[in-house]
Amino acid sequence: MYWIIIICLSIAICACLSGMLIPQIAAICSVKKLFDVPDGRKIHQENISRLGGFAFAPVIFFVFALLTGLSFVFGRPDIVMAAQSEASVLSLSFCSLLILYVMGIADDLVGVRFRSKFVMQILCGVLLAMGGILIDNFYGVFGVGLLPQWIAYPFTVVLIVFIINALNLIDGIDGLASGLSVVACLFYGFIFFHLQHYLFAMLAFGTLGVLIPFFYYNVFGKAEEGKKIFMGDTGSLTIGLILSLLSIKLAQSIPADGTALFNPLMVAFSPLIVPCFDAARVFFHRICNGRHPFKPDKNHIHHKLLAIGLSQRSARIILVSVAIVYLVGNIVLSRYVNATFLLIGDLVVWIAGTVCLTHAMAKRTDKLTVTQKQFNK
Numbered sequence: 525m526y527w528i529i530i531i532c533l534s535i536a537i538c539a540c541l542s543g544m545l546i547p548q549i550a551a552i553c554s555v556k557k558l559f560d561v562p563d564g565r566k567i568h569q570e571n572i573s574r575l576g577g578f579a580f581a582p583v584i585f586f587v588f589a590l591l592t593g594l595s596f597v598f599g600r601p602d603i604v605m606a607a608q609s610e611a612s613v614l615s616l617s618f619c620s621l622l623i624l625y626v627m628g629i630a631d632d633l634v635g636v637r638f639r640s641k642f643v644m645q646i647l648c649g650v651l652l653a654m655g656g657i658l659i660d661n662f663y664g665v666f667g668v669g670l671l672p673q674w675i676a677y678p679f680t681v682v683l684i685v686f687i688i689n690a691l692n693l694i695d696g697i698d699g700l701a702s703g704l705s706v707v708a709c710l711f712y713g714f715i716f717f718h719l720q721h722y723l724f725a726m727l728a729f730g731t732l733g734v735l736i737p738f739f740y741y742n743v744f745g746k747a748e749e750g751k752k753i754f755m756g757d758t759g760s761l762t763i764g765l766i767l768s769l770l771s772i773k774l775a776q777s778i779p780a781d782g783t784a785l786f787n788p789l790m791v792a793f794s795p796l797i798v799p800c801f802d803a804a805r806v807f808f809h810r811i812c813n814g815r816h817p818f819k820p821d822k823n824h825i826h827h828k829l830l831a832i833g834l835s836q837r838s839a840r841i842i843l844v845s846v847a848i849v850y851l852v853g854n855i856v857l858s859r860y861v862n863a864t865f866l867l868i869g870d871l872v873v874w875i876a877g878t879v880c881l882t883h884a885m886a887k888r889t890d891k892l893t894v895t896q897k898q899f900n901k
Contacts (some may be wrong), residue, residue, distance in 0.1 A: 581762050613773070624688070
C-alpha cells in the first residue's frame with residue numbers, strides 16, 4: 525500500500541506542477557517572442573513556443589526530493605532504503621538527465637551544433653553504462669547470448685544515443701512524441717511495479733505525470749491564444765534519456781534463467797519500436813542517397829501519413845495505435861515465437877507498411893498532377 529500511495533502521489537504532483545508551469549512558460553515565450561518559427565520543413569503555420577520541455581526535468585527532480593523528504597518526516601524512509609541498492613544507477617542517471625536538460629535549453633534558445641549534442645549524448649550514455657545500465661545479454665536474439673564487456677559497453681552507449689535521437693526525430697506533429705511516450709511510461713510503470721522495482725516505477729509514472737498536461741496544451745492549446753506549446757529539444761532529449769534508461773533497466777530486470785514467459789529484449793524495447801524503426805529507416809535512406817544522416821527532411825513516417833492526405837490527428841492516432849499493437853503483439857507472441865523470427869517479422873511488417881505508404885503517396889501525387897493539368901486547361 526505504501527508504494528501505491530507514493531506512485532499515485534508522484535503522478536498527481538508531477539501532473540499538477542507540470543500543468544501549472546507549462547502555461548506560464550507559454551506566456552513568457554509570448555512576451556519574449558521565444559517561438560518556433562514556421563519554415564518549409566515544419567508543419568505548423570503559426571509562431572509557437574518550443575520550450576514546454578523546460579518543465580519536465582525540474583518537476584521530476586522536485587517530486588523525487590519531496591516524496592523522499594516526506595517519507596522521512598512520516599517515519600517511512602522506504603524510498604531511501606530502496607535507493608541504496610540502486611545508488612550508482614540513480615545518481616549517474618540524474619547527472620545524465622541534467623546534462624541533456626541544460627544542453628536542450630541551450631539548443632532551444634540559441635542553437636547547438638549537432639556534433640556538440642552528439643558528444644554530450646555519448647557522455648550521458650557512458651555515465652549510464654558506468655552506473656550499471658548495460659545491455660550485456662541478447663537473450664538468444666540472432667543466436668547471441670552473453671556479450672563480453674568490451675562489446676557491451678560501446679553497444680549500450682550507441683543504443684542510448686540512438687533512442688534519444690529516435691524520440692527527438694519522431695517529434696514532428698502535435699502529440700506524437702508525447703503520445704508514444706505516454707504509452708511507454710504506462711507500460712514501464714506497471715511492469716516495474718510488478719517486478720517490485722518501485723523507484724523505476726516511480727520514475728516512469730512521474731514522467732507520465734509531466735507528459736499528461738503537456739499533451740493537452742500541445743494538442744488542444746490554441747496558438748492564437750498563446751496556449752499551444754512544443755516540448756522542444758529540451759523535452760525530447762529528456763524523455764528520450766528516461767525511456768532509454770527504463771528500457772535497458774527492464775531488459776536487465778526480467779529473469780534470464782528461462783523462468784520468464786517472455787524474451788527480455790523484446791518486452792523491454794517493444795514500446796519504442798515506432799520511433800526506433802522510423803529513425804533507422806530515415807538514417808538508412810539518407811545515407812543511401814548520399815545525404816548527411818542528421819540533416820532534417822520530410823521523410824519520416826508521420827510526414828508520409830500527412831502526404832497521403834491524413835490530418836495530424838489521424839496520423840497521431842494511427843501511429844500510437846501501431847505502437848500499442850506492436851507492444852501487445854510482441855508480448856503475446858514472444859511466448860510462442862523465437863525472438864529472432866519475431867524481430868524479423870516486426871521489421872518486415874514495418875517495411876511493408878512504409879512501402880505501401882510510399883506507393884500511396886506516389887498515386888496521390890500523380891492524381892493531384894492530373895487534376896492540376898485539367899484545371900489549367
